[in-house]
Amino acid sequence: xxxxxxxxxxxxxxxxxxxxxxxxxxxxxxxxxxxxxxxxxxxxxxxxxxxxxxxxxxxxxxxxxxxxxxxxxxxxxxxxxxxxxxxxxxxxxxxxxxxxxxxxxxxxxxxxxxxxxxxxxxxxxxxxxxxxxxxxxxxxxxxxxxxxxxxxxxxxxxxxxxxxxxxxxxxxxxxxxxxxxxxxxxxxxxxxxxxxxxxxxxxxxxxxxxxxxxxxxxxxxxxxxxxxxxxxxxxxxxxxxxxx
Numbered sequence: 001x002x003x004x005x006x007x008x009x010x011x012x013x014x015x016x017x018x019x020x021x022x023x024x025x026x027x028x029x030x031x032x033x034x035x036x037x038x039x040x041x042x043x044x045x046x047x048x049x050x051x052x053x054x055x056x057x058x059x060x061x062x063x064x065x066x067x068x069x070x071x072x073x074x075x076x077x078x079x080x081x082x083x084x085x086x087x088x089x090x091x092x093x094x095x096x097x098x099x100x101x102x103x104x105x106x107x108x109x110x111x112x113x114x115x116x117x118x119x120x121x122x123x124x125x126x127x128x129x130x131x132x133x134x135x136x137x138x139x140x141x142x143x144x145x146x147x148x149x150x151x152x153x154x155x156x157x158x159x160x161x162x163x164x165x166x167x168x169x170x171x172x173x174x175x176x177x178x179x180x181x182x183x184x185x186x187x188x189x190x191x192x193x194x195x196x197x198x199x200x201x202x203x204x205x206x207x208x209x210x211x212x213x214x215x216x217x218x219x220x221x222x223x224x225x226x227x228x229x230x231x232x233x234x235x236x237x238x239x240x241x242x243x244x
Contacts, residue, residue, distance in 0.1 A: 007122030032114025
């Protein structure tokens with residue numbers, strides 16, 4: 001059975017409402033942004049109910065003929081809603097957007113709104129820890145020296161971008177100099193071109209070197225000494241690369 005963790009009052013309300021109406025043959029739909037957990041929530045609430053995707057109209061129609069209970073994901077992708085008959089059936093649908101409001105009102109007795117991860121800081125913390133554990137296992141990383149609070153969490157695409165940002169952070173912080181050289185090699189192999197390639201791609205090295213140095217030493221004078229270059233040369237490069 002799938003588990004579903006949430007600290008969101010809105011989602012807990014959805015769960016409570018579904019539990020109160022589980023014995024009734026009525027249809028409900030959960031609407032919200034992609035990758036907010038709508039499908040996982042439906043599967044958690046109805047673990048034994050057949051799940052079909054709105055990407056396949058024929059599969060949905062066939063399932064409706066054979067089953068009284070059904071989970072339909074990506075409901076907005078169905079191209080012929082007039083062929084759907086929800087009479088005496090318990091349908092749980094999910095959709096990334098409302099689509100036709102009149103049609104939604106006609107087909108579904110209950111319409112729920114799934115909040116984005118931006119609105120669910122408690123859930124973000126839980127998912128962050130979950131994805132960190134998964135990333136460490138997948139990437140075979142045992143080093144725990146980096147601070148997880150330093151990870152820039154990207155919530156623009158909810159759990160999809162959140163998971164990606166965590167994996168990317170661990171990859172970047174686990175690379176050694178050989179890995180970095182191989183990354184640069186493949187990047188340059190693909191992008192090296194033109195008549196001034198050396199100057200154009202030198203920034204790949206200079207910008208992170210200067211930015212990291214300024215953050216670490218907080219002094220242009222000290223950084224110029226560490227790098228072994230003239231302070232004016234450093235200032236010129238900072239201006240050239242538009243480094244704040």
